[in-house]
Amino acid sequence: MRSGSRRRCARSLALVDGHASRRNEGPQVVACPDGPFLVRGDVDIVLPDGTPVPRTRKTVALCRCGLSTIKPFCDGTHRASGFRTG
Amino acid sequence: MRIPSARGEVSSRLFALLESPTPDSREEFASAVGAALAADPDLLADDDLQLSLFCLYELAYSGLDGVADLEWDPGLLAARADLEAAFEQQLRALVPVPALPEPTADAVAALLFDQTAPSGGRSLSRYVAKQATDEQLHEFLMLRSVSTLKEADPHTFAIPRLRGRAKAALVEIQADEYGGGRPGRMHSAIYALTLRGAGLDDTYGAYLDAAPAIVLAACNQMSLFGLHRRLRGAAVGHLAAFEMTSSIPNRNYGNGFRRLGYDEDVTWYFDEHVEADAVHEQIAARDLAGGLAESDPDLIPDILFGAGASLLVDGLAAEHILASWEAGRSALRVPAPVRA
Secondary structure, X not given: OHHHHHHHHHHOOEEEOOEEEOOOXXXXXXXXXXXXXXXXXXXXXXXXXXXXXXXXXOOEEEOOOOOOXXXXXXXXXXXXXXXXXX | OOOOOOOOHHHHHHHHHHHOOOHHHHHHHXXXXXXXXXXXXXXXXOHHHHHHHHHHHHOXXXXXXXXXXXXXXXXXXXXXXXXXXXXXXXXXXHOOXXXXXXXOHHHHHHXXXXXXXXXXXXXXXXXXXXXXXXXXXXXXXXXXXXXXXXXXXXXXXXXXXXXXXXXXXXHHHHHHHOHHHOHHHOHHHHHHHHXXXXXXXXXXXXXXXXXXXXXXXXXXXXXXXXHOHHHHHHHHHHXXXXXXXXXXXXXXXXXXXXXXXXXXXXXXXXXXXXXXHHHHHHHHHHHHHHHXXXXXXXXXXXXXXXXXXXHHHHHHHHHHHHHHHHOOOOOOOOOOOOOO
């Protein structure tokens, strides 16, 4: 039990500004300038009716410009359309 | 990998040496390399030298069939270093490097996004989407197989050469490239499925003979950047530009194969890259290239050089294919082996 607890502890370490830290261990959403939302960590993605969206990779990019052909995921179309977030 | 057909004096001497490393074969290879480089070759167009470099690099990947373990052979490394020096010199002369941005992740990412912005000009991917014939699609798959059956491997060499944010970013991208722990989702494995689905051989190196110098150069520059710690900035810049010019073209490629009736086994590779590289380009621009620029500002010129080299050489390879097809020619160097 004790060794299991130590393993969990080690897994929760993250690098912040190049130094090991216990912060930032939960899910993370990065709002990319002029681009998608990048989602890291254990987050369920569901459609409005609650249907789970199959997720095949650990980190995903969610469409923010509305033009993706593979919504809710990003397909890079924002770059061709000149989408701006700010 | 099977040893391919020689394309000239240097590659034929190299293959003789690899099959029988004797003092004589070593001397003949070294002198052939010296003579070839003394003639001031155009490395990007030199079939003999690019093939030789490709096979020398292969000793550091999965090796060559029937060849002893010569990865760290001093004579071969010396010859490789001479070829690499000439190749790098030519790339540095040809690749335009823009004015240096501020050494911040935001500024470097913004510059890379600007340099890799989608354009409306001639495009191999739009040609594939709209008008490529079945034969041309097969040529496209064969030429891409040279690098794609070892997709991600060249940049992986850079991982232990990075630290902190840039290293975590590269590992995050590469882990996805390698299927996140599922061998069947490795991008190289998905590409093998595409080849088989199109009736092609998925053996690594099966179509090497068909690949012209510029296609080999595009592959070799990744190995050049990946295998030298000194060039880690270029490896990072190359991967960033590669990922940042991938999603939209891959949608076009997938559409081209769908247009000619290919099923999901064939199009999965391209569709996978539409989604994956929309993720990777954000990580590569901001955390990988941007993170490295902040931790090692001295590497910013090489980050931009690597990105420019990717755009230039991959662009020339695409242009070769497009120009060949538009002129009604095959883009292959020699006809492909007959399909089973």
